[in-house]
Each structure stands twice: as C-alpha cells, then as structure tokens.
Amino acid sequence: MTKYVYNFTEGDKDQKDLLGGKGANLAEMTNLGLPVPPGFTITTEACRAYLSQGEVPETLDVEVTAAIRSVEQTMGKKLGDASDPLLMSVRSGAKFSMPGMMETVLNIGLNDESVHGLAEKSGNERFAWDSYRRLIQMFGKTVMDIEGDLFSEALHGLQERKGYKGDLDMTTEDLKELVAQYKEIVKKETGQDFPQDPRFQLDMAVEAVFRSWNTDRARIYRRREHIPNNLGTAVNVQTMVFGNMGEGSGTGVCFTRDPSTGHSGVYGDYLENAQGEDVVAGIRNTLSLADLEKIDKASYDELRAIMTKLETHYRDMCDIEFTIQGGKLWMLQTRVGKRTASAAFRIAEQLVNERLITHDEAVTRVTGDQLTSLLFPQFDKSASKKVISKGMPASPGAAVGEIVLNNEQAVARTQAGASVILVRRETNPDDLQGMVVASGVLTARGGKTSHAAVVARGMGRCCVVGAEDLLVDEAAGTVYVKSQDTTYKAGDVIAIDGTSGEIFEGEVPVTDSPVMTYISKGLEAGLAASPDEDTKELVTAVDHILSHADEKRRLVVRANADTPEDAQRAREFGAEGIGLCRTEHMFLGDRRKLIEAVILAETDEDQQAAFDALMPLQKGDFIGIFEAMDGLSVTVRLIDPPLHEFLPDLTELSVELAVKEAKGEEVTEAEKKLLAAVKANHEQNPMLGLRGVRLGLKLPGLIKLQVRAIAEACAELKKQGKDPRPEIMVPLIGSVREMQIVRDMALEIIKEVSEEFGVELDLPIGNMIELPRAAVTAGRIAVESDFFSFGTNDLTQTTWGFSRDDVEAAFFNEYFDYGVFGDSPFESIDWRGVGSVVKMGAKRGRAANPDLHLGVCGEHGGDPVSIHFFHEIGLDYVSCSPFRVPVARLEAGRAAISNESPAAIERGAQRATTA
Numbered sequence: 001m002t003k004y005v006y007n008f009t010e011g012d013k014d015q016k017d018l019l020g021g022k023g024a025n026l027a028e029m030t031n032l033g034l035p036v037p038p039g040f041t042i043t044t045e046a047c048r049a050y051l052s053q054g055e056v057p058e059t060l061d062v063e064v065t066a067a068i069r070s071v072e073q074t075m076g077k078k079l080g081d082a083s084d085p086l087l088m089s090v091r092s093g094a095k096f097s098m099p100g101m102m103e104t105v106l107n108i109g110l111n112d113e114s115v116h117g118l119a120e121k122s123g124n125e126r127f128a129w130d131s132y133r134r135l136i137q138m139f140g141k142t143v144m145d146i147e148g149d150l151f152s153e154a155l156h157g158l159q160e161r162k163g164y165k166g167d168l169d170m171t172t173e174d175l176k177e178l179v180a181q182y183k184e185i186v187k188k189e190t191g192q193d194f195p196q197d198p199r200f201q202l203d204m205a206v207e208a209v210f211r212s213w214n215t216d217r218a219r220i221y222r223r224r225e226h227i228p229n230n231l232g233t234a235v236n237v238q239t240m241v242f243g244n245m246g247e248g249s250g251t252g253v254c255f256t257r258d259p260s261t262g263h264s265g266v267y268g269d270y271l272e273n274a275q276g277e278d279v280v281a282g283i284r285n286t287l288s289l290a291d292l293e294k295i296d297k298a299s300y301d302e303l304r305a306i307m308t309k310l311e312t313h314y315r316d317m318c319d320i321e322f323t324i325q326g327g328k329l330w331m332l333q334t335r336v337g338k339r340t341a342s343a344a345f346r347i348a349e350q351l352v353n354e355r356l357i358t359h360d361e362a363v364t365r366v367t368g369d370q371l372t373s374l375l376f377p378q379f380d381k382s383a384s385k386k387v388i389s390k391g392m393p394a395s396p397g398a399a400v401g402e403i404v405l406n407n408e409q410a411v412a413r414t415q416a417g418a419s420v421i422l423v424r425r426e427t428n429p430d431d432l433q434g435m436v437v438a439s440g441v442l443t444a445r446g447g448k449t450s451h452a453a454v455v456a457r458g459m460g461r462c463c464v465v466g467a468e469d470l471l472v473d474e475a476a477g478t479v480y481v482k483s484q485d486t487t488y489k490a491g492d493v494i495a496i497d498g499t500s501g502e503i504f505e506g507e508v509p510v511t512d513s514p515v516m517t518y519i520s521k522g523l524e525a526g527l528a529a530s531p532d533e534d535t536k537e538l539v540t541a542v543d544h545i546l547s548h549a550d551e552k553r554r555l556v557v558r559a560n561a562d563t564p565e566d567a568q569r570a571r572e573f574g575a576e577g578i579g580l581c582r583t584e585h586m587f588l589g590d591r592r593k594l595i596e597a598v599i600l601a602e603t604d605e606d607q608q609a610a611f612d613a614l615m616p617l618q619k620g621d622f623i624g625i626f627e628a629m630d631g632l633s634v635t636v637r638l639i640d641p642p643l644h645e646f647l648p649d650l651t652e653l654s655v656e657l658a659v660k661e662a663k664g665e666e667v668t669e670a671e672k673k674l675l676a677a678v679k680a681n682h683e684q685n686p687m688l689g690l691r692g693v694r695l696g697l698k699l700p701g702l703i704k705l706q707v708r709a710i711a712e713a714c715a716e717l718k719k720q721g722k723d724p725r726p727e728i729m730v731p732l733i734g735s736v737r738e739m740q741i742v743r744d745m746a747l748e749i750i751k752e753v754s755e756e757f758g759v760e761l762d763l764p765i766g767n768m769i770e771l772p773r774a775a776v777t778a779g780r781i782a783v784e785s786d787f788f789s790f791g792t793n794d795l796t797q798t799t800w801g802f803s804r805d806d807v808e809a810a811f812f813n814e815y816f817d818y819g820v821f822g823d824s825p826f827e828s829i830d831w832r833g834v835g836s837v838v839k840m841g842a843k844r845g846r847a848a849n850p851d852l853h854l855g856v857c858g859e860h861g862g863d864p865v866s867i868h869f870f871h872e873i874g875l876d877y878v879s880c881s882p883f884r885v886p887v888a889r890l891e892a893g894r895a896a897i898s899n900e901s902p903a904a905i906e907r908g909a910q911r912a913t914t915a
C-alpha cells in the first residue's frame with residue numbers, strides 16, 4: 001500500500017521529490033534536534049493522486065488520522081478541543097520553491113467553542129479572537145473561494161470607523177465583531193455556515209492546497225521557472241505556534257548570509273506580535289534582527305546558534321522562518337536560500353575560503369544562467385542623474401522604463417515595445433504577470449523578504465522595495481514622491497538601481513559590467529573597472545570559479561562566428577576555435593547579384609565568370625577570419641540555404657512585373673528570365689528541399705569555389721608564417737555517397753592549391769549530422785569524414801518533423817501546458833529523442849572511425865542543460881554564440897565535476913519534458 005503521510009521524524013532533506021522542499025527540510029531540522037513544532041507531511045504523490053482522480057485516496061484519510069493522533073500525543077492536546085485546542089497549520093510545499101504561489105491555512109481547529117478555550121488557556125482573549133478571524137478569512141478565501149476583498153473591506157471598514165491606524169489598535173470587542181461579520185460573509189457567499197468540525201476544516205484545507213497547484217498564477221510561475229507541471233505539491237500539517245500572542249511574541253525571516261551580497265552577518269526581518277503571512281505580505285514595515293537582540297536577547301542568541309548550525313550542516317547559505325511565542329523560539333522552515341547571481345559567486349568563494357566546501361563544489365554552486373546575468377550592463381556611475389528617492393535594494397540590476405501601475409498596463413506597454421517599471425504599493429502573487437514582463441519592480445512597502453523581493457530575486461529581475469517616500473495611487477495613475485513634492489504619472493520614465501536602492505528620474509545611461517570587462521580583458525582590467533570592494537570580490541570569485549571550471553572541463557568550447565570581429569570577440573571570451581563559420585551571409589548584400597548571375601547563367605563560361613568574380617571576395621573573407629583565429633581551428637561550412645534565399649521574392653517580383661505590364665511598360669528579357677528562375681527555384685518546403693550538400697552537388701562550381709578560397713587563404717597565410725587551421729564542413733549530409741563525392745572534389749582542389757603555392761595543406765574534411773538518416777548511417781559516413789558536427793537545430797526539426805521557423809508561435813504554448821515540452825526543444829536539447837539520435841550517431845561514427853572528432857554547433861551548444869548532456873555522451877566540443885562562451889565554459893566544468901545523468905540534470909535545472 002502506498003504510504004502518503006510522513007511524520008517529521010521520518011523524512012530527511014534529500015526526499016524533496018516526495019515531501020517537497022519544505023517538508024524534507026522540516027524533517028531534517030527535526031532530526032537535528034532543533035525546536036520544530038510537531039507535524040507531518042502529506043506527499044506529492046497524494047497530491048498527484050488527488051489531481052488525477054478528483055478525490056483524496058481513501059487510505060490517505062486513515063493515515064492522516066494516525067498522524068494527527070501522534071501529534072496530539074506529543075502535544076498532550078486534542079485538535080480543536082473545546083477547552084484547550086491543538087491548532088494546526090496547513091501549508092503547501094512543492095519540490096521547487098514557488099513563493100506565495102500556492103495556499104496556506106492557519107489556525108485550523110478553532111470554532112465558536114474552542115476560541116473560548118484558547119482565550120482561557122492562553123490568558124489572552126484578544127489573541128484568541130484575532131486567530132479565529134484570521135482562520136475564517138483564510139479559510140473563506142482559500143477553501144470556500146470567497147472573494148478575499150470582502151474580508152479586507154470589512155476589516156478596513158471597521159478600522160476606519162474607529163479611526164485606527166492598523167491591526168494592533170483593534171480591541172477584543174472589535175475582533176469579536178469582525179468574526180461575526182466574517183461569518184455572515186461566509187453564510188451570504190456560500191449559503192453555508194463556517195464549518196465548525198476541526199477535522200472537516202483540516203481535510204478541506206488539505207484539498208484546497210492540492211488544488212492550488214493548478215491556479216493560473218502557479219502555472220505562469222512554473223512555466224517561467226521551468227518547473228514541470230506534473231510534480232504536484234506536498235502538504236505540511238503542523239502544530240501552530242503563535243507570533244501574535246502579544247508582547248514577547250513575533251515572527252521573522254532571516255538568512256545566514258546577506259542574500260544580495262553574500263556577506264556573513266545578521267540579516268533578516270522581524271515583526272512583533274504578528275503571524276508569518278504579515279511579514280511576507282509586507283503590510284507593516286519590519287524590524288531588523290539587530291532590533292530583536294534588544295527585545296529578546298535569549299531568543300536572539302538561540303537563533304544565531306541555530307543559524308550557524310544550519311549553515312554548517314547544509315554547508316550553504318540558508319534561509320529560515322521562525323516564530324517566537326511568549327519568549328520560546330520555534331523553527332518553521334529552512335532551505336538553501338535563494339540568492340542573487342553575484343551573491344551566488346561570492347558565497348561560493350567565501351565558503352571555499354572558510355574551508356566549508358571544496359573548489360569543485362564551488363563550481364557546482366553557481367550556474368551558467370547566473371553568470372549570464374552578471375554580464376549585463378549597469379548604470380554608468382559617472383553619468384549625472386537625479387535621485388528622486390531611495391528604497392531597499394532587493395534584487396540587483398539596472399532598469400530603465402516607463403512607470404506602469406498594474407499588470408494590464410505592464411503587459412500592454414511591453415507588447416507595444418516599451419520597457420516598463422512596475423510600481424506598486426506592495427506586491428502580491430497576483431502581480432506575477434506584470435513582474436514577468438517588467439524590466440524592474442519598485443514597491444513602496446515591504447522588506448527584503450517581501451513577496452516582491454523574493455520573486456524578483458528568483459527571476460533575476462531588478463527590484464527595489466520599501467520606498468516609503470512614494471505614494472502609489474493606482475486609480476489616479478500617479479506616483480507621488482513626498483520628499484520631492486513631485487507627482488509622476490504612468491508613462492513617465494524612471495530608472496531603478498537594484499544594487500543601491502536608488503530611484504532616478506528619466507533615462508540613465510548604462511555601462512559594461514566589470515564581470516564582462518574581466519571576461520573579455522582579464523582579471524586586472526576587471527578589477528580596475530570595479531567601482532568598489534564588493535565588485536572586486538565578485539570579479540575575483542568569478543575568476544576563481546571559472547578558472548577552476550576551465551581546469552576541470554573535458555569539453556572544448558568553440559564559438560559560432562562568421563566575421564573577423566565576431567571571431568575576435570569569441571577569442572576574447574575564451575573560445576578555443578570556431579565550430580561553425582556560416583558562409584551564406586558572404587553571398588548577400590552587394591554580392592547577391594553575383595550568385596544571381598550563377599543561377600541565371602546559360603553557359604558554363606557565364607557561370608565560371610560569376611564564380612571568378614566571387615573568388616577574391618570569398619578568399620578575403622576567410623583570410624580575415626583565419627587571421628583572427630590564428631593557431632585555432634576554424635570550421636567553415638560550405639553554403640547551406642536554399643537558392644531562393646539569393647533570389648528576389650516570388651510574389652514581389654511577379655507583382656512588380658505584372659504592374660509594369662499593366663502600365664504598358666516593357667518587361668525586359670532579363671526580367672523575364674529572372675522571374676522564370678525564381679519560379680523554377682520556388683519550393684513548398686524549402687527547409688526540406690534543395691539545400692545543403694544537395695545544392696553543392698547541383699552547382700559543383702560553388703563548392704569548388706569555396707574550397708579553393710579556403711585553401712588559398714590558408715596557403716597564403718602559411719607563407720606569411722602564420723598558423724591558420726581551417727576545417728571544411730559539408731552541411732545536410734544524408735548519405736555516405738554525397739560525402740564521398742564532395743570529399744574527392746575537395747581533396748583534388750586542395751592538392752592543386754598546395755602545388756600552386758608550394759605549401760603543404762592538410763585540411764580536415766567533415767560533415768554536419770542534421771538528418772536522422774545521417775545519424776543512423778553514421779558508421780558508413782564516418783569512414784569518409786574527419787569530424788562530425790551535430791547540427792542540432794536542423795536535427796531537432798527533422799527528428800520531430802516540424803519547421804523551426806513556423807512552429808514556435810503556432811502551438812508551443814499548448815505543448816508546454818500539456819507537458820509535452822518542459823522547454824522549447826530548440827533551446828534545450830530533447831535528450832530523450834533528438835539527444836538519443838545524437839548519441840547513436842556519435843557511437844556509430846566513432847566505432848567505424850576511432851579518430852573521428854565530435855562536436856555540436858546547433859544553438860544547444862550554449863545551453864546549460866544540453867552541455868551536460870553533450871559531456872555525458874562523450875562529445876569533444878560544443879560551439880555556441882560568442883556571448884555564451886563563458887557560460888559554456890562554466891557549464892562544461894560543472895558537467896565534468898558533477899557527472900550527473902541527464903534526468904538528474906533536468907530535475908536539478910527545474911526543467912523536464914514528460915514526453
């Protein structure tokens with residue numbers, strides 16, 4: 001029989017699949033002997049069963065009874081007992097953290113009778129009624145689907161009537177009145193009374209949490225964060241402890257290190273006399289942990305000791321939620337903390353320096369995506385800018401954009417091409433859509449651990465919170481800055497600095513990031529470009545980690561580059577060669593006419609004349625690139641695209657000539673010939689038509705021209721004492737025979753050039769594997785080939801049978817929703833399908849030709865998850881766009897160190913396909 005319920009004493013931190021992150025870590029803390037309120041976790045498996053069957057498995061009911069009884073025994077109280085009630089919380093907890101996206105119900109077990117018992121036992125009547133009104137509000141909204149505003153309107157109405165500033169002013173009598181109002185709302189909205197049976201409350205809350213897995217906002221969040229839709233959430237049912245029990249109570253969130261700089265120290269928010277949701281919602285501004293030391297030294301000291309214990313145990317920065325109830329500290333949650341990209345590098349470096357982790361581990365603690373985000377430009381420190389206000393820096397970056405005040409504006413303006421800053425009084429999970437599209441997020445309320453801050457950090461979105469100087473009036477469409485006595489309107493441009501918290505008026509220019517300077521110009525330049533010690537620490541950390549990754553990686557990293565400038569940049573970024581030099585752009589622009597002449601030529605002489613005109617130009621292209629990459633391999637791909645790309649558009653040309661005719665103007669013979677050629681070369685499915693090697697075999701002169709240009713460029717440079725290393729690559733090979741013909745042709749030309757120039761030329765000749773047939777017959781093709789380069793762009797389209805230019809917009813969204821894809825297969829390799837084809841091609845190729853060199857040059861060569869896969873299947877190199885070279889170096893190092901299976905990598909990266 002499936003076991004659906006685990007007591008906290010039963011699990012551990014590695015069971016996140018089953019118990020969710022929160023549940024697994026609660027179990028870990030329980031087993032470490034930390035003060036965790038007793039409870040149990042209902043597994044993600046139970047959630048999946050509920051979601052697929054529409055009802056809870058019967059055995060779950062029975063297991064929950066046993067688990068409740070066990071907690072009751074430990075606590076010496078009974079759930080919802082009229083005279084001394086045990087109260088419980090019901091919280092979601094998925095494998096991957098989804099902050100604020102799913103539901104929570106607190107104070108389960110309170111009813112019209114037990115509220116009196118709680119009042120008496122706690123000696124605090126106000127607290128008992130406050131807890132009861134919170135239960136009705138949360139339960140009403142979450143479980144009974146009542147519009148949450150109805151409750152908050154009642155609350156604010158009462159506060160306004162009595163002239164109160166906030167919740168703390170409310171008296172016991174007020175709260176009793178509010179409970180009565182809330183119960184009326186429940187009755188009116190649902191036709192039922194608020195449920196009084198504690199077990200019924202608990203069961204309903206558990207189901208509501210299960211269902212909250214599929215709310216819109218949870219789905220949007222998962223898509224963005226690459227979290228698979230089919231995981232489901234676990235549910236944690238835990239004894240309530242109360243931070244709202246008056247003086248000496250409170251609740252807080254803290255980190256063992258600063259999550260935005262990595263500095264160790266006391267970092268966190270504390271709210272007196274409050275429950276957890278008050279901190280995250282940012283309704284009242286919080287105190288710092290240093291303040292807690294003054295208020296309750298004993299609890300503070302115990303918390304600090306636990307923070308150290310957790311960081312030592314997890315060997316990483318942890319984030320922690322705690323509650324103090326009447327001077328007693330309780331741990332409610334911990335996990336390895338989310339952090340900014342720069343903090344990730346700095347924390348890894350600090351932990352190495354503290355001898356808490358090894359250099360190898362440091363490399364696995366950062367990701368290519370994090371490195372990418374550090375390469376973005378920042379505000380120019382020397383530019384003059386007008387600071388209009390300041391908030392708390394919550395997530396770094398530099399964002400410039402128009403003020404928008406809600407989701408709708410954010411979406412509409414970004415769709416119109418604008419960059420926007422979402423400005424809110426405070427954010428709640430419903431603002432997610434706006435946060436996704438905005439360049440930056442700015443709030444007037446809330447601390448660094450507020451919802452806005454946590455979500456923004458998770459997305460790498462620039463964010464400033466708690467700018468109390470701002471009065472945000474969504475209805476009026478304005479943001480009033482008190483200190484400046486100035487009003488800004490939606491549409492006005494501002495800039496926010498997520499590192500300093502500053503808010504600027506108007507456009508602010510941005511500069512290169514010092515990490516980028518380090519990557520392209522070296523450590524000294526990177527340090528010199530760093531404006532402060534923090535940035536120097538970051539640049540040093542990136543240098544240490546990236547250098548260690550370079551030492552450890554087995555995969556060579558090349559770049560895809562078609563011009564000397566790109567080649568130069570790629571080299572600066574650490575590329576060890578060019579894995580794909582596409583040549584088609586070399587025939588566009590002014591030179592398009594020359595190719596047109598080749599196509600239109602009626603005699604061999606005409607055609608040869610066109611080739612002769614192209615020859616010096618093409619040779620010049622190669623000389624520039626080989627020089628830039630002197631001493632490194634440059635894989636030149638022979639021309640690939642369909643011929644029609646070099647001819648005018650069929651429709652446009654037909655219309656142009658028809659109009660001419662209609663106007664009585666003369667259509668020349670040349671124009672008629674051109675139209676005929678365009679018609680002759682028109683294809684229904686050009687991507688599956690006359691392209692790649694097929695084009696070369698149809699127009700052998702073109703191949704000969706290109707091979708000769710490569711060989712002559714190489715010979716010329718060699719004569720100058722240089723070290724050019726070109727490789728010739730044939731695209732879209734499907735059969736060994738195609739390869740034989742092209743290879744023989746090329747070898748003959750190379751031999752001729754070698755003799756003409758009197759230099760030895762030994763140019764590797766290989767091919768791309770872009771068709772399933774090539775992979776299947778790789779054993780035959782490999783005999784005629786020095787290398788294979790997997791063109792995973794085409795291989796994805798030909799394996800799936802869909803056109804990359806058409807399908808993404810057509811149906812990919814639906815496919816994400818159905819879970820056919822976790823990620824676009826054009827971005828991250830579909831390792832089960834296309835990846836298997838690559839693996840087969842590599843294996844068969846190598847078996848037939850042990851010297852065969854293997855690489856990949858599709859977009860996937862720069863994708864983190866794909867790089868791990870290519871490492872695992874034993875390729876020699878990946879080739880990607882120059883900008884992604886540093887990321888590929890880091891990920892190749894991580895792959896060599898962690899040696900994870902693709903399934904594990906996919907899970908680790910929160911991406912998965914179900915297909």
Ligand code: PEP
Binds near residue numbers: 640791793795857858
């Ligand atoms: C490929 O197909 O993966 C490839 C690199 O070629 P292109 O994208 O130019 O078709």
Ligand code: MG
Binds near residue numbers: 770
């Ligand atoms: Mg291709």
